[in-house]
Amino acid sequence: MVLLLDNNYDIVEPLASSIVQSLRSIGYSLETAIADIVDNSIAANANQININFIWNKEISYISIQDNGMGMGEEELKVAMRIGSMSPLSTRNSKDLGRFGMGLKTAAFSQCKRLSVMTKKKDEELHTRCWDLDLIEKTGKWSLLKEFKEISDLQIIEQGTIVLLEKLDRLISESYSSVAYNSYLKKVASVEQHLSMVFHRFLEGPNAIQIYINNMLLKPWDPFLVNEMATQELAIEQHYDNDYIIKIQPYILPHHSKISKDTYSYADGPRGWHDQQGFYIYRNRRMLVSGSWLSIFRKEEPYKLARIMIDITSDMDFSWQIDIKKSTARPPKYILDELKRIGKIARDASYKVYYHRGVRLIQNNATQNNDHVWEQIHKHGKVFYKLNRAHPILLKLNDEVDDYKLLNAYLSFIEEYSPFNLVSYTPSLKIEDTNQEKKNYNKVEITEDILSSLKDIIYALKSSGYTGDQILYRLCNSEPFNKYFEQIKALLEEE
Ligand SMILES: Nc1ncnc2c1ncn2[C@@H]1O[C@H](COP(=O)(O)OP(=O)(O)OP(=O)(O)O)[C@@H](O)[C@H]1O
Numbered sequence: 001m002v003l004l005l006d007n008n009y010d011i012v013e014p015l016a017s018s019i020v021q022s023l024r025s026i027g028y029s030l031e032t033a034i035a036d037i038v039d040n041s042i043a044a045n046a047n048q049i050n051i052n053f054i055w056n057k058e059i060s061y062i063s064i065q066d067n068g069m070g071m072g073e074e075e076l077k078v079a080m081r082i083g084s085m086s087p088l089s090t091r092n093s094k095d096l097g098r099f100g101m102g103l104k105t106a107a108f109s110q111c112k113r114l115s116v117m118t119k120k121k122d123e124e125l126h127t128r129c130w131d132l133d134l135i136e137k138t139g140k141w142s143l144l145k146e147f148k149e150i151s152d153l154q155i156i157e158q159g160t161i162v163l164l165e166k167l168d169r170l171i172s173e174s175y176s177s178v179a180y181n182s183y184l185k186k187v188a189s190v191e192q193h194l195s196m197v198f199h200r201f202l203e204g205p206n207a208i209q210i211y212i213n214n215m216l217l218k219p220w221d222p223f224l225v226n227e228m229a230t231q232e233l234a235i236e237q238h239y240d241n242d243y244i245i246k247i248q249p250y251i252l253p254h255h256s257k258i259s260k261d262t263y264s265y266a267d268g269p270r271g272w273h274d275q276q277g278f279y280i281y282r283n284r285r286m287l288v289s290g291s292w293l294s295i296f297r298k299e300e301p302y303k304l305a306r307i308m309i310d311i312t313s314d315m316d317f318s319w320q321i322d323i324k325k326s327t328a329r330p331p332k333y334i335l336d337e338l339k340r341i342g343k344i345a346r347d348a349s350y351k352v353y354y355h356r357g358v359r360l361i362q363n364n365a366t367q368n369n370d371h372v373w374e375q376i377h378k379h380g381k382v383f384y385k386l387n388r389a390h391p392i393l394l395k396l397n398d399e400v401d402d403y404k405l406l407n408a409y410l411s412f413i414e415e416y417s418p419f420n421l422v423s424y425t426p427s428l429k430i431e432d433t434n435q436e437k438k439n440y441n442k443v444e445i446t447e448d449i450l451s452s453l454k455d456i457i458y459a460l461k462s463s464g465y466t467g468d469q470i471l472y473r474l475c476n477s478e479p480f481n482k483y484f485e486q487i488k489a490l491l492e493e494e
Pocket residue numbers: 036039040041044066068069070071078079080084085096097098099100101102103104160323
């Protein structure tokens with residue numbers, strides 16, 4: 001510890017004007033800046049946020065208004081301070097902040113004047129404003145008490161309005177139609193970005209409503225969880241000290257299994273190819289939107305794999321969260337796990353991309369329905385059900401006297417189908433397989449069985465079984481127990 005004794009130090013204050021210029025260059029885009037300001041509204045428990053982009057030459061502005069808990073006067077002054085809270089302080093589990101900087105750095109990246117108006121329920125209204133021109137001129141951190149009067153911006157009960165004016169970084173002084181078009185494009189990117197990074201706040205029973213220029217923002221769900229043909233692979237939990245990291249891989253459907261609208265919806269802000277990979281969420285807010293985190297390269301057949309990783313703000317330092325909340329780097333100890341899970345998801349994507357094997361279940365009645373089996377993925381397991389909409393079965397149902405009995409028998413077949421038995425057999429010892437393999441002679445295999453074997457091996461692999469486990473299971477189930485050599489060859493081939 002360094003002791004401060006008389007005369008063994010100088011006080012060297014930072015230069016206000018240089019600090020301000022540096023803070024403006026942290027590297028926010030308009031999208032990440034607005035998202036950082038919205039983080040504060042969500043952390044303040046707002047359930048409605050109105051964002052307005054107003055283009056009006058030199059008096060253009062952006063306002064972000066929420067109905068959150070608001071701030072008292074002292075809180076507001078602290079909030080306006082550069083570094084309002086130490087990054088080392090403990091935060092509550094819903095807080096989306098960390099550095100005590102976001103409001104200021106995000107605003108200054110786009111504008112030279114940041115004003116805040118805020119009100120707690122049943123308390124007075126307070127306003128404060130940073131004007132960078134004034135700081136530049138005086139060299140002093142003089143926080144103004146004013147807030148420009150704009151009739152549309154009022155707080156009735158409680159909440160906060162953040163107002164960005166002097167938008168020198170966003171609006172060029174020419175105010176030409178070219179400048180206007182480029183401004184509109186940026187606003188559209190903000191919409192896309194917010195509906196992506198906050199999608200988990202925008203859906204469900206306690207959804208937050210975000211309006212941009214009075215239009216309600218819709219969530220963009222990268223995983224298409226409501227599509228029947230989306231596969232949910234097994235969810236895994238790992239630990240960062242006492243904190244849980246959840247990892248849930250999804251395999252999006254082959255394009256032939258979804259409508260054109262759904263296909264273009266899933267395209268997302270950067271397109272199918274670029275949106276593959278890991279998605280890292282911190283306290284449900286997305287930080288990383290599709291990246292293989294330098295573990296793998298992005299390639300076409302793997303574009304259906306999107307993997308959700310959930311961390312909490314307790315892991316901010318081990319995951320190296322940045323001020324802009326736009327990156328996170330997994331700690332070394334988890335990389336091997338991510339590699340293993342990533343590989344399973346990529347293999348599954350490859351298989352769906354090339355559209356081999358049994359059809360996945362689909363809910364589109366107009367698709368042809370002449371397949372016999374449907375492959376279903378639930379809770380990380382794969383099993384098969386008969387296609388109950390097969391035209392012959394529908395006809396049989398109409399014609400038999402006791403259709404209930406027929407369907408009971410079909411359920412019985414599903415239950416005892418070799419694949420489903422294999423899928424559910426409890427794990428057995430691998431050495432036993434090696435013992436028993438001597439009993440098998442090489443038998444000729446038909447095309448049909450070979451193709452089923454390929455599907456089953458693929459599905460078991462996708463569920464995380466090792467080659468030895470698959471070999472054991474298959475060699476203990478009719479009718480595959482005759483084909484030891486072929487199964488072994490297939491496993492080596494894959
Ligand atoms: N809309 C708001 N409603 C209520 N309080 C707010 C609002 N915006 C900011 N604050 C308060 O101001 C503080 C400073 O916000 P700022 O974004 O600068 O830092 P932070 O959120 O603490 O951390 P980070 O730099 O990681 O964003 C917040 O911690 C919060 O207490």
